[in-house]
Amino acid sequence: MKIRPRIVLNSVLLVLLIYELGFRVHRSLWDHAVGGCTALTLVLIHLYLNRRFFTGLTRGRFTSVRALYAISALLLSAAFITLLVSSVQVSGMVFEISPFAFSHQARQLHVFSASWLFVLMIWHAGLHAERWWSKAERQLACRKKSYLQRFYLLQAVLTLFYAFLLAQSPLLPGLLLQPVLAQPYAGTLDYCLQTFGASCCLLISAHWALVLARRL
Secondary structure (H helix, E strand, O other): OOOOHHHHHHHHHHHHHHHHHOHHHHOOHHHHHHHHHHHHHHHHHHHHHOHHHHHHHHOOOOOHHHHHHHHHHHHHHHHHHHHHHHHHHOHHHOOOOOOOOOOHHHHHHHHHHHHHHHHHHHHHHHHHOHHHHHHHHHHHHHHOHHHHHHHHHHHHHHHHHHHHHHHHOOHHHHHOOOOOOOOOOOOHHHHHHHHHHHHHHHHHHHHHHHHHHHHO
């Protein structure tokens, strides 16, 4: 199977964002700043490689599926811009040449936008991974119909379980603009499990949102 550069780029960007969200685990401001600058570069490359997506939003019939993709992209863009602005506002914590002094309001906005960027990025990836979902469902349906029903049941159970993990993680307070320092991760393994659970929940929910949009 040929490995596409876009898939590699998106995978590296996702891993880097997960690392950035784990600041309460590694506690390195310098690494966090370097990772953020690297992520910004990768995002700009991603936007350039996928520039046709934005030009195609105004072409053709605007269906519920296209609306779902467009709203997802716009919200993701808004979260990224907010994160970029808040990153500049808190840059004084790392770079002495920065004219911006640290403030708790800017930090809270930074955590808020980063949390939503993670959620929307996973959701965005789930929407664009639809062909793999559909291929898996077709293969299961061809073998035996009960396999497909069990697959749906497994998705429902995993979604509930992963939603529970999401509710227990410090990511949820960040999404709601609540303080997160009082709820640190227990360690790297704890952070990885909760992040993985939240990612799976969002991927599955994005798939079913797209299925629902196609039936409207």
